[in-house]
């Protein structure tokens with residue numbers, strides 16, 4: 472899926488860079504093999520390398536020349552980029568999607584994803600070498616002696632997470648339910664050569680509906696995978712989706728999550744006529760995408776909202792607010808981090824930033 476708008480370049484747009492970076496589309500950016508070699512600051516790994524990367528292990532240090540290599544991890548955006556991003560956001564807000572288009576894109580989002588999968592093959596998504604490394608539970612549940620394990624992948628798309636899991640699976644009792652609300656995506660998965668019904672079941676399921684996925688009961692799933700699906704939901708759908716995941720997971724079950732972070736270049740590069748609402752956009756192909764803040768995501772999954780600091784917002788006591796929040800709290804955050812990467816065009820001395828959020832949430 473290529474966004475219609477070009478990729479941002481700092482300080483000014485550059486055609487060659489835009490073309491190159493346009494290759495880093497929504498799905499490709501998670502396939503780190505597409506990225507150029509870079510240096511790791513983990514002394515054990517301090518080489519030019521491609522991937523799989525280790526979340527949290529590579530840093531740009533003060534005296535480094537940023538243009539020495541093509542990509543760095545965990546880089547804070549610099550002031551020039553921040554300013555540029557804010558200018559872009561202001562421009563986007565001034566030219567939102569028309570009401571006619573809002574209705575066109577919001578009324579049947581599955582239609583646009585069906586079109587997407589019709590126009591793109593399963594190969595569009597790259598396989599994820601980083602999966603097991605980032606989510607070690609996947610290694611555990613696919614071990615030979617792990618016993619009966621049920622995984623639910625939500626918004627599984629073409630199966631580029633599910634199939635690599637099956638490929639490395641040694642557990643004869645593993646079952647992966649790969650669901651997507653796009654019928655076309657489910658067709659793509661079912662017709663994949665590695666689709667084996669002993670281990671996998673691909674179904675149409677809308678994560679924001681009030682039903683559970685076909686073949687799954689309350690408290691029946693050990694691990695839920697959500698890779699770039701939550702961002703496809705509208706903010707009005709988050710709560711229902713989180714409740715569905717809560718219902719289907721076993722107590723203590725884990726959600727493995729990765730998605731877009733605010734300020735990612737995919738957000739910054741949106742042009743006029745793509746803004747739906749704050750941090751929520753329509754891509755050129757009609758699919759929707761949201762960019763999350765870390766605290767916002769934690770709040771969505773835990774159900775916890777900040778207690779007013781100044782005491783003016785509510786006459787409830789702190790205790791009564793806290794007890795209400797505790798009742799609502801569905802998940803606890805095991806881990807939640809911002810994965811930032813800076814891509815550098817050395818020839819043009821330009822910087823671009825990618826930003827993803829990655830976490831694990833546990834059902835209480």
Ligand SMILES: C[S@@+](CC[C@H](N)C(=O)[O-])C[C@H]1O[C@@H](n2cnc3c(N)ncnc32)[C@H](O)[C@@H]1O
Pocket residue numbers: 497498580584596625626627628629630631632650651652653656676677678679697698699700703704
């Ligand atoms: C950006 S793609 C990611 C696909 C896959 N997780 C991956 O990373 O390759 C988002 C996926 O979410 C699916 N999706 C969007 N809204 C959904 C919903 N309400 N319920 C289930 N799937 C949904 C889309 O059809 C699409 O396949």
